[in-house]
Amino acid sequence: MAKGRVLSGMRPTGRLHLGHLFGALDNWRKLQEEYECFFFVADWHALTSDYADPSGIKANTLEIVLDWLAAGIDPEKATLFVQSKMPEHAELHVLLSMITPLPWLERVPTYKEQMQEMKDKDLNTYGFLGYPLLQAADIVIYKADSVPVGVDQVPHVELCREIARRFNFLYKPVLVEPQALLTEFPKIPGTDGRKMSKSYGNAIFLADSPEVVEAKIKPMVTDPARKRRFDPGNPDVCPVYDLHKIFTPKEERDSYVVPGCRTAAIGCLDCKGVLLKHMLPVVTPVYENRLELSRKPERVQGILEEGTARAKRVAKETLAEVREAMAL
Numbered sequence: 331m332a333k334g335r336v337l338s339g340m341r342p343t344g345r346l347h348l349g350h351l352f353g354a355l356d357n358w359r360k361l362q363e364e365y366e367c368f369f370f371v372a373d374w375h376a377l378t379s380d381y382a383d384p385s386g387i388k389a390n391t392l393e394i395v396l397d398w399l400a401a402g403i404d405p406e407k408a409t410l411f412v413q414s415k416m417p418e419h420a421e422l423h424v425l426l427s428m429i430t431p432l433p434w435l436e437r438v439p440t441y442k443e444q445m446q447e448m449k450d451k452d453l454n455t456y457g458f459l460g461y462p463l464l465q466a467a468d469i470v471i472y473k474a475d476s477v478p479v480g481v482d483q484v485p486h487v488e489l490c491r492e493i494a495r496r497f498n499f500l501y502k503p504v505l506v507e508p509q510a511l512l513t514e515f516p517k518i519p520g521t522d523g524r525k526m527s528k529s530y531g532n533a534i535f536l537a538d539s540p541e542v543v544e545a546k547i548k549p550m551v552t553d554p555a556r557k558r559r560f561d562p563g564n565p566d567v568c569p570v571y572d573l574h575k576i577f578t579p580k581e582e583r584d585s586y587v588v589p590g591c592r593t594a595a596i597g598c599l600d601c602k603g604v605l606l607k608h609m610l611p612v613v614t615p616v617y618e619n620r621l622e623l624s625r626k627p628e629r630v631q632g633i634l635e636e637g638t639a640r641a642k643r644v645a646k647e648t649l650a651e652v653r654e655a656m657a658l
Contacts, residue, residue, distance in 0.1 A: 333364070333365050333366045334364075334365045334366070334475050334476055335365060335366045335367075335368070335472060335473060335474045335475055335476070336361050336365040336366070336367045336368065336474060336476045336477070336478060336511070337367075337368045337370075337468065337469050337472050337474035337477055337508075338354070338358065338367075338368075338369055338370075338477065338478050339369065339370040339371065339372040339375070339413065339468065340354070340371065340372060340394055341371075341372045341373075341375045341376040342371050342372070342373050342376055342386075342387050342390035342391040342393070342394050343376055343380070343386075343390060343528075344386075344390055344393070344528045345390070345393045345394070345397065345528070345535045345536065345537050346393075346394055346397040346398075346401075346535065346536050347518075347526055347528065347533035347534055347535045347536065348518050348526060348533070348534050348536075348613070349518040349525070349526040349527070349533070350397070350536075351401055351536060351616070352515075352516050352518055352576060353480075353513075353515040353516070353518065354478075354513075355397075355398065355401040355402070355403065356401075357478055357513050358398075358403055358408070358478075359401070359402045359403065361478065361511075362403065362404060362407040362408040363407070365476065367407070367408035367409065368408070368409045368411075368472050368474065368641060368644075369398065369403065369408050369409070369410050370410070370411050370412065370413050370416075370468070370641070371391045371394060371395065371411070371412045371413060372413050372468070373387050373388075373391055373412060373413050373414045374413050374414055374419070374420075374464065375413070375461055375464065375465070376390075377457065378453075378455075378457045378458045378461045379444075379448060379451060379453065379458065381455070381457065382451070382452075391412055392627070392630065393537075395410065395630055395633075395634065396537075396620050396623050396624055396630060397536045397537070397620065398410065399619070399620075399623055399630065399633070400536060400616045400617075400619035400620035400623060401536065401616055401619075405633045405636065405637060409637045409640045409641050410633055410634060410637040411634060411637040411638040411640075411641045412634060412638065413468065415634075415638045416638065416641060416642065416645055418471060418642065418645035418646060418648075418649050419464070419467050419468055419471060419645070420467075421649060422467040422470070422471050422645075422648075422649055422652060423460075423463060423464045423467040425652060425656065426463060426466060426467055426470075426493055426497065427460065427463060429493070429496055429497060429500060430463055430493055430496075434489060434492065434493075435459050435460060435462060435463060435489075436459070438462050438485055438486065438489060439482075439485050440462075440482065440483075440485070440486070441458075441459065441462075444458075445458075462486050462489050462490075463489075463493070465486055465490065466486075466489060466490035466493045466494070469487075469490050469508050470490065470493075470494050470505045470506060470508070470648070471644075471645045471648045471649065472641070472644050472645065472648070473505070473506040473644075473648060474506065474508050475506055475508055475509060476508060476509050476510075476511040477490075477508050477509070477510055477511060478511040478513045479510050479511065479512065479513060480512075480513055480515050481512065483510070484510045484512070487508060487509070487510040488510075490507075490508055491507040491508065493505075494506065494507045494508075495507055497652075497655075501655035501656055502655045504648070504651045504652055504655050505648075505652075516575075516576060517572050518572070518573075518576070519569035519572045519573065520532025520533055520534075520569075521533075521534070521546050521547070521549070521550045521551070521569075522550075522551055523551045523569040534546055534547075534613075536613070536616050536617065536620060537617065537620055538613075538617065539617055540610050540613070540614050540617065543606075543609070543610065543613060544606055544610070547570075547602050547605065547606055547609070548599070548602055550569065550570055550602065551569060552568050552569070552570050552598045552601070553565075553567055553568040553591075554567075555567075556598065559594070559597045560594045561594060562591075562592055562593060562594045563591040563592065563594070563598070564591070564592070565587065565588050565591050565592070568591070570598070570601060570602060570605060571583075571587070571588075571591070571601075573605055573609065574587055574601075574604070574605055577605060577608040577609040577612060578604060578605060578608045579608070582604070582608075586604070587601060587604060
């Protein structure tokens, strides 16, 4: 490979918001300039926790691909596809399951954490226990040497490395051991001050118009100690200031926003006005791109079909090597 190869995906659990834009898509945009990138909609992974009601997965698949394209993911530079259109992933998952010790899956930190967090769902299924193994199949079938992840996902990449290493030891060296490409995820607060999440109802979506964004920002919570206009505030505990760190130039933050807040020279609405002045020019083009693309569903479908064809060529080649190594 002339370039290093990157594999990453997202579960289609709903429309994407600013947390996804600055936590992943901005990074994907940079990676597609430096690496051979494979980005996929992980719809099988969505079934691991939403198997009881998969009705929204198909519609959400289109929604997040629209968000990717609107945010600047270029199908000429990256291969975009849907996981369930690639049965090769499933076959490799089955083959790798034959050699993966059960304790390897049980010790993945996020397994127990999510079992505790999602107590409203019955997650006592093999699909949920085995989803890190499916992730490993997703990665190694493209011989990806880098996987962009946050710190919490590093154990998944290490498991993938162990599985590839075990396969290569048992049979012959076919699979690439990927490296975690650590990514910094900036803190993106929702409109209520908690982490931005569609499940909290506090998200600013990439599909939101400028008018909707403004309507969501204006009532956004600020420093809880600042109850009246002339009470001094503390930017360090204000969710609006966390957004300023992303959108407002540092010079303006340091010379106007911070001192204005601390001395009550400006009110919270003034502060939000400064934020919107810098925020809207960033998010509006994404909204407009998305609106235009949504009117051309055949174009989006064509991009996915072309991406699937490209991905399938690579996946079939790896799977043929795996079968030969296993004497199948």
